[in-house]
Amino acid sequence: MANLKELAARGDKFTGGHRACAGCGASIVARQALLAAGDKPVVVTCATGCLEVVSTIFPYTAWDVPFIHSAFENSAATISGVEAAYKSLHRQGTVKEDIRFLAFGGDGGTYDIGLQALSGAMERGHNMLYICYDNQAYMNTGIQRSSATPRGSSTTTSPNGKKIPGKIQFRKNLTEIMAAHGIPYVAQSVVGNWSDFTKKVEKALAKGGPAFIAVLQPCRLGWGYPPELTAELGRLAVETNFWPLYEVEDGRYKLNATPKERKPIGEWMFQQERFRHLKKPEHQSIIDDIQKDIDARWEQLNKKCSL
Amino acid sequence: MSELKKYKELALGGNIEKGGTAVDFKTGDWRSSRPVYNPENCIQCLFCWVYCPDSAVILKDGKVAGFNLEHCKGCGICAHECPGKKKVKAIVMEEEVK
Numbered sequence: 095m096a097n098l099k100e101l102a103a104r105g106d107k108f109t110g111g112h113r114a115c116a117g118c119g120a121s122i123v124a125r126q127a128l129l130a131a132g133d134k135p136v137v138v139t140c141a142t143g144c145l146e147v148v149s150t151i152f153p154y155t156a157w158d159v160p161f162i163h164s165a166f167e168n169s170a171a172t173i174s175g176v177e178a179a180y181k182s183l184h185r186q187g188t189v190k191e192d193i194r195f196l197a198f199g200g201d202g203g204t205y206d207i208g209l210q211a212l213s214g215a216m217e218r219g220h221n222m223l224y225i226c227y228d229n230q231a232y233m234n235t236g237i238q239r240s241s242a243t244p245r246g247s248s249t250t251t252s253p254n255g256k257k258i259p260g261k262i263q264f265r266k267n268l269t270e271i272m273a274a275h276g277i278p279y280v281a282q283s284v285v286g287n288w289s290d291f292t293k294k295v296e297k298a299l300a301k302g303g304p305a306f307i308a309v310l311q312p313c314r315l316g317w318g319y320p321p322e323l324t325a326e327l328g329r330l331a332v333e334t335n336f337w338p339l340y341e342v343e344d345g346r347y348k349l350n351a352t353p354k355e356r357k358p359i360g361e362w363m364f365q366q367e368r369f370r371h372l373k374k375p376e377h378q379s380i381i382d383d384i385q386k387d388i389d390a391r392w393e394q395l396n397k398k399c400s401l
Numbered sequence: 402m403s404e405l406k407k408y409k410e411l412a413l414g415g416n417i418e419k420g421g422t423a424v425d426f427k428t429g430d431w432r433s434s435r436p437v438y439n440p441e442n443c444i445q446c447l448f449c450w451v452y453c454p455d456s457a458v459i460l461k462d463g464k465v466a467g468f469n470l471e472h473c474k475g476c477g478i479c480a481h482e483c484p485g486k487k488k489v490k491a492i493v494m495e496e497e498v499k
């Protein structure tokens with residue numbers, strides 16, 4: 095696994111000059127993923143969402159690799175088709191290199207509208223890595239709730255007000271859905287731990303076969319925080335056990351980090367505008383509910399890891 | 402980027418025929434504060450470089466050598482992540498003045 099000096103020597107394949115907000119975590123995901131993939135040729139696609147929109151405004155592209163512009167729902171289908179074509183050409187001897195295939199999608203494009211395409215591609219066993227950069231809402235269209243949006247979060251379609259205190263439902267656990275596919279590699283990582291993330295990308299690509307990584311991606315606009323905190327809020331999500339770092343390799347669960355002391359979830363939530371309303375004393379029961387859910391999920395995960 | 406082309410001069414399907422053309426687009430004028438580097442406090446950990454969302458930390462021979470201010474949007478992540486030497490940061494953010 096490459097250290098920072100080795101990653102730096104590979105050189106950037108995701109360039110500056112893209113139009114993401116200052117401090118955008120999605121650009122950090124793309125940059126670090128390409129650095130990690132950078133020792134071999136790679137073909138990339140991305141679902142419509144912030145990452146694709148900010149990086150491919152014609153005639154500019156921030157991708158210094160072959161890149162295919164996908165629609166919102168079909169990033170996984172697109173790359174699986176490219177990989178299938180490659181396999182055929184490789185067999186015929188027309189293409190000789192060892193090429194890797196990488197798809198990106200936001201949480202909307204992955205948990206919601208692209209779930210079917212993703213599930214199909216994983217089941218068909220393509221040699222591809224799918225990275226979901228999860229900023230927990232449909233950011234590019236103005237912060238609408240998705241099935242990845244956590245309970246209590248105020249979005250434009252789950253606004254805090256007289257009727258509801260932000261989103262009512264808990265978030266869906268996509269990582270576990272992917273693990274249930276029985277594919278060789280599934281993992282959770284975070285913006286703010288470059289070493290964990292780049293290692294997982296390298297590992298997933300080296301493994302061969304279908305692989306999936308969900309990366310929690312702080313979004314300064316949708317979450318509402320000062321831009322310099324992007325990496326720090328990612329780490330805090332891990333330290334509160336809200337977003338455990340773990341991997342499932344050939345069906346075997348492994349925790350990659352255990353916080354010395356689990357921080358209360360408020361330490362993460364109250365730095366973000368989207369949860370600020372929950373500070374009111376009348377909403378304490380919601381915070382308690384969320385804490386209980388986190389602790390229960392953590393316990394479940396630990397059980398799986400000790401099998 | 403040179404002048405806009407007529408549609409018949411464009412590649413089929415609106416392809417962009419060369420990768421990484423975004424480097425020609427300048428985002429530096431979005432900035433309201435800029436990172437300032439003091440090599441004396443730098444331990445060359447490269448955290449600033451690996452977390453910059455805009456690939457704007459310049460490395461020379463694997464060491465930090467300043468910032469690409471044509472792309473840097475002034476987010477302050479580099480300064481925030483910088484451990485510095487003896488708790489004194491090697492990057493501080495300074496407000497841009499007109």
Ligand SMILES: Cc1ncc(C[n+]2csc(CCOP(=O)(O)OP(=O)(O)O)c2C)c(N)n1
Pocket residue numbers: 120142143144145165166167199200201202203204229230231232233234235240
């Ligand atoms: C079929 C279809 N429906 C709706 C849209 C409009 N649309 C573009 S991006 C987007 C939201 C993307 O959300 P997400 O996948 O979470 O990515 P993010 O913008 O948060 O990075 C939507 C609804 C579209 N492009 N295609």
Ligand code: SF4
Pocket residue numbers: 113114115117118119120121144145148229233234312313314315316
């Ligand atoms: S809205 Fe969020 S995800 Fe989209 S570009 Fe801005 S910071 Fe990045």
Ligand code: SF4
Pocket residue numbers: 117435436452453454455456457458468472473474475476477478479480
């Ligand atoms: S301020 Fe932000 S954009 Fe500028 S160099 Fe630092 S991390 Fe990069």
Ligand code: SF4
Pocket residue numbers: 442443444445446447448449450465479482483484485486490491492
């Ligand atoms: S983060 Fe700070 S100490 Fe580390 S390389 Fe950058 S400037 Fe130097």
Ligand SMILES: [Mg+2]
Pocket residue numbers: 143200201202228229230231232233
């Ligand atoms: Mg999103």
